[in-house]
Amino acid sequence: MRYLFVGDSMTVGSAGDFTWRYRMWQHLCAAGEPFSVVGPRVTLYDRASDSAVSADYADPSFPAHARRHLAGWGEGWRHMVPLIGDAVREHRPDMLLISLGLIDLGFYSDAEETARNVVRFIAAARTARPRLRMVLLPVIPNTRADLDPDFAGQCAELNERMAKSVADLDSPESPLLMASRPDGYDILLDTYDGTHPNVRGEHKLAAAFADAVYQAWGVGAPYEAA
Template identity: 85%
Template sequence: MRYLFVGDSMTVGAAGDYTWRYRMWQHLRGLGEPFSVVGPRVTLYDRAADAAVSSDYADPGFPPHARRHLAGWGEGWRHMVPLIGDAVREHRPDVLLVSLGLIDLGFYTDAEETAANAARFVAEARAARPGLRMVLLPVIPNSRADLDPYFADQCAELNTLLAKVVADLDSPGSSLLMASYPPGYDILLDTYDGTHPNVSGEHKLAAAFADAMHQAWGIGTPYEAA
């Protein structure tokens, strides 16, 4: 099984982070089944350089081949639509694990436009590899939602619209799945800045994907923190 992680700053991580990608790699490795992590990028975001140029993962033992991804600081659905087709064609993933949307709502598009970009993303990915399966994570509102009721409403609306995209576009030959909102996720306890996951948050994000795949597709086992 070949996995491609797609996401924004919560997925790419910053210098010094473990990332939820690392937690998912640990989970997959513990299953004892063949798998690989694929993608065109391997680095973390470096705040000083304002670019994804860091290899300073919290665990230096995280192997380079497992660091692969298609995620970017400040990138959302609208940025990934033109990239996903080439990435899928080149790296041939079987499953996409996707966490996007917060940056779109924060800076670029409203909920309806963002959901339309998500549907375009699905179409582009399937055109490149028709049997591809995808798991989408609901948007997790950050601390801005506590101060901006409109932004909070947009996050909730996008999650409703994403669920509709999944329901409308799911097919037997290319399964599309909406993961559950991570149970108990608390931005005060599970992030280090109101947006980006800390260790407990990383485990909860990885668990959302792992549990969705196990429940819907029978892949692996329920998530257990290493």
Template identity: 80%
Template sequence: MRYLFVGDSMTVGAAGDYTWRYRMWQHLCGLGERFTVVGPRTGLYDAAADEAVSGDYADPGFPAHARRHLAGWGEGWLHMVPQIGEVVREHRPDVLLVSLGLIDLGFYTDAEETAANVARFVAEARAARPGVRMVLLPVIPNTRADLDPGFADQCAELNERTAKVVAELDSPASPLLLASRPAGYDIQLHTYDGTHPNPAGEHKLAAAFADAMHQAWDIGAPYELD
């Protein structure tokens, strides 16, 4: 199985992070099944450079081949739509694990426009690899939603619209799955700044993807949380 992680700052991580990608890699290794992580990038976000060029993962033993991804600080569905077709054609993933949307609503597009980009993303990925599977994580509102009711409403609306996109576009030939919000996820406990996951949050995010794949497709196994 070939996995591609797609996401924004919550997925790419910053210098010094483990990332939920690392937690998922550990989980996949523990299954004893053959898998590969694919993608055009490997770095963490470096604030000084304002680019994902850091190799300073919290675990230096995280192997280079497992660090691959398509994630970027400040990048959302809007940015990934033009890229995903070429990346899928080149790297041939079997499963896309996608966490996007918060940055779109925060800076670029409203819920309706963002949901339209979700549908375009799915179409581009399928055009490049017709049998590809995709797991989408709902938007997890950050601290801005606590202070801005309009933003909170947009987050809720996007999740509703994304669920409709998934229901309409799901296909036996190219399964599309909306994961559940990570069980018990609390931005006060599971992030370091109200948005980005801390180590406990990383495990929660990885578990959401792993559990969704196991429950819906019988791929892998449930994620073991302490």
């Protein structure tokens, strides 16, 4: 199985992070099934230079081939739509693990427009690889939602629209899956700034994907945090 991680700042991580991608890689190694991680990028975001140039993962032994991804700080569904086709054609993933949407709602578009970009993304990915599997994580509202009811409502609406798109567009040839919000995810305890996951949060994000694909498709194994 060839995995491509697609996401925003919660997925790419910043200098000094482990990332949930690292936790997922550890889990896949422990599951014992053949796999590879693919994608056009390998770096973390560097806050000092405001660019994705850092190789400073918290575990320096995290192998270069497993660091691959298609994620970016400040990038959402709208940014990934024009990128996903080429990435899929070049790197030939079997499964996309996708965590996107919060940045779209926070800076670029409303739930309705973002949901249209979700559909465009799915179509572009399938055009590049018709038998591709995709798993979408719901948007996890950050602390802004506690102070901005309209933003909280947009997060909830986008999750509803994504779930409907997944149900409508699912097919035996190219299965789609909406994962569940990570069990017990707490913005105060599982992030270091109200948005980005800390060590606890990284494990919970990885578990949400791992458990979803195991329960739905029998791929891998149930997640067990270290």
